[in-house]
Amino acid sequence: MGFPRPLRAGRSLKNTLAPASSRRESTREAMRRWTLIAAAAGLSLAGCSTTSRPIASASTQPAISSTTSTSPITTTSPNAINPDVIPAVITIPYVDAVFKVLEHIDGNISRSLLLTGRLTQQDIMDLRAIYSGALYAQEVKIAQQSIGGDLSNVRRPPGDVIIKVLRIIYASRDCIFVSTQSDYSSVLIDPGQSPASSFFGLRQTGIQSSTSVNSTRWTIFFNEVFMQPATVPDQCEK
Secondary structure, eight states: OOSSOOOOOOOSSTTTTTTTTHHHHHOOOOTTHHHHHHHHHHHHOOOOSSSSSOOOOOOSSSSOOOOOOOOOOOSSSSTTTTTTSSSOOOOOHHHHHHHHHHHHHHHHHHHHHHHHHHHHHHHHHHHHHHBBBBHHHHHHHHHHTTTOOOOOTTTTSSOOOOOEEEEEEESSEEEEEEEEEEEOOBSSHHHHHHOOOEEEEEOOOOOOOOOOSOOOOEEEEEEEEEEOOOOOOOOOTO
């Protein structure tokens, strides 16, 4: 994308074609949209940080310890992870399952934009379902500005980006902060170079609506991506 700070590029096509000014202002979709922008434009990227950081309020509950598991998550296993139920101990497989739900919703928004060439009312509702704080307005703005352009490197239809948690930095029943890696191969024909470091913050809304597509009630309030290894302060404890 040719910018020294490829802020926000993450989950979908919405930021692929957004003007440079809006991409610089964004703070969210650090991983996927960044890759889509770079792949579609054929440009290289340097290190990344955001211009603003929506911060979650400090958790009023003690952090829940986490454990790492390498067991695969399947929908047919009796022991499959249910992303709609917060476990007593928040584990990497649980957060991976939550991301799978959020990424599929975001993928649906991308597929809708690609199909219709416009941001529909359902797209706006879906954005509200998976983003919180300042990120929601930023996502809507980027989506509105993303119509048109060269998408020759994007699969038709694009799949969902797969986000895998590398480490749980903080976890409570209302806030999760993690380092992650992403797989773009279902979205891009040539995924290109992956960022070296990426961080996500999830916030529990505590609201479950029968009309919401997000059954997990977790929303993304923070994301930063870096092309070089980096660290980010725990956003849940701010």
